[in-house]
Amino acid sequence: MSTLGAIAIAPDTHWVGALDPGLREFDIILKTANGTTYNSYCVRGSSGVAIIDTVKESHAGEFFTRLEQVARYDEITAIVLNHLEPDHTGALPELMRRAPQAKLYISNKAQLMLKALVKHDGLAYTIVNTGDSVDLGGRTLHFLNTPYLHWPDTQCTWLEQQGILFSGDVFGCHFCDSRLFNGQVGDFRFSFEYYYAHIMRPFREHVLDALELIEPLPLKLIAPAHGPILRDAPRSYVQRYRQLAAPLLHNEIGASNKSLLVFYISSYGNTSRMAEAVRDGAETIPGVRVSLYDLQGGGNLPFVDLIEEADGLAFGSPTINGDAVKPVWDLLSSLAVIKVRDKLGAAFGSYGWSGEAVNMIEDRLRGLKLRVPIQGVRARLIPTDEELGLCRDLGKQLALHLTGSIEHRVIAMSELLTQESTHA
Numbered sequence: 001m002s003t004l005g006a007i008a009i010a011p012d013t014h015w016v017g018a019l020d021p022g023l024r025e026f027d028i029i030l031k032t033a034n035g036t037t038y039n040s041y042c043v044r045g046s047s048g049v050a051i052i053d054t055v056k057e058s059h060a061g062e063f064f065t066r067l068e069q070v071a072r073y074d075e076i077t078a079i080v081l082n083h084l085e086p087d088h089t090g091a092l093p094e095l096m097r098r099a100p101q102a103k104l105y106i107s108n109k110a111q112l113m114l115k116a117l118v119k120h121d122g123l124a125y126t127i128v129n130t131g132d133s134v135d136l137g138g139r140t141l142h143f144l145n146t147p148y149l150h151w152p153d154t155q156c157t158w159l160e161q162q163g164i165l166f167s168g169d170v171f172g173c174h175f176c177d178s179r180l181f182n183g184q185v186g187d188f189r190f191s192f193e194y195y196y197a198h199i200m201r202p203f204r205e206h207v208l209d210a211l212e213l214i215e216p217l218p219l220k221l222i223a224p225a226h227g228p229i230l231r232d233a234p235r236s237y238v239q240r241y242r243q244l245a246a247p248l249l250h251n252e253i254g255a256s257n258k259s260l261l262v263f264y265i266s267s268y269g270n271t272s273r274m275a276e277a278v279r280d281g282a283e284t285i286p287g288v289r290v291s292l293y294d295l296q297g298g299g300n301l302p303f304v305d306l307i308e309e310a311d312g313l314a315f316g317s318p319t320i321n322g323d324a325v326k327p328v329w330d331l332l333s334s335l336a337v338i339k340v341r342d343k344l345g346a347a348f349g350s351y352g353w354s355g356e357a358v359n360m361i362e363d364r365l366r367g368l369k370l371r372v373p374i375q376g377v378r379a380r381l382i383p384t385d386e387e388l389g390l391c392r393d394l395g396k397q398l399a400l401h402l403t404g405s406i407e408h409r410v411i412a413m414s415e416l417l418t419q420e421s422t423h424a
């Protein structure tokens, strides 16, 4: 354990977290070349002491050692949980055993997770929302409901008298340096940006909602749950979030136009011809900008940015060995970092023997919560004129869906009865 003691971040407010410099991967998906910190804070008022978040269970020892340097367990009146992921709640059950009188403050959506973490009857907690506060005597904690950053349960806590925002994962990053404060730890910008891109970016709309609550605060310091404490120019990190949450691409086609991206990859030019037909069909509908991209020639990163801004996506892949081809899967697996839910999706492709790719892509798109209302088009080897016509119709139908002008067919009861008798 590091010999670092509890660190004052403001009068009567201390960092009591833990350092994890050896961590090289977080939650399997994040690289952490500089390790991470699990930041916990202790706020002392004249009538109470609050602990804001705890640490990962493996680091509970150093958390309790630091906490004991600034507070007795019987003084703790409040435990605020801004986020219940185990890297912040690992030491919670033990803290609750040591300070059984302390009240827990959580967001409404955190209840389920709290009950899963602390499994005992009679678990008591207080649900708080934006506008609620806790008075510690000369120190007031105000709660800001900021859900989906990056779990449904997340909230921020504002310490009014000292101008400190305890922000949870928001404004955090995986970067461990025992000098703790942003003005002292060296250049960690890459880590801040990387963390945003992988953790917060899929929740851009929720970031914007949270900024509406955070921006008016007279911030003196941001105390996130990971990485450096933002004491120097804290507002610049808020401004950076505002920039990062803005659309990445300049919208030169105007907000009234819809965007359809057609991606394809082709071995013999057959899926490529189908892609062109999808494009041609979509282009017949005004108000939709159709873009065509060969996955063989592009990197995923620019495509991910394009997809984030697009309204509809169509993927063309041949079937090889009973599967869609790797560049298609690679692109689809890159979409976890952006919000694709409710975009329009479709698939098409040429095949030799079995033709599974189209269905597989459609299933994946549905798994990503895209809407896939139109059945994809498959063509054995060289698409016939009729099959190219189906591709043009697929493009046209996609465009009509995007412009909201799809014609919903009204089926008369008499028609249904006729169909029934035909199939009898």
Ligand code: FEO
Pocket (backbone or CB within 6 Å): 083, 085, 087, 088, 150, 169, 225, 226
């Ligand atoms: Fe740092 Fe989402 O936990």
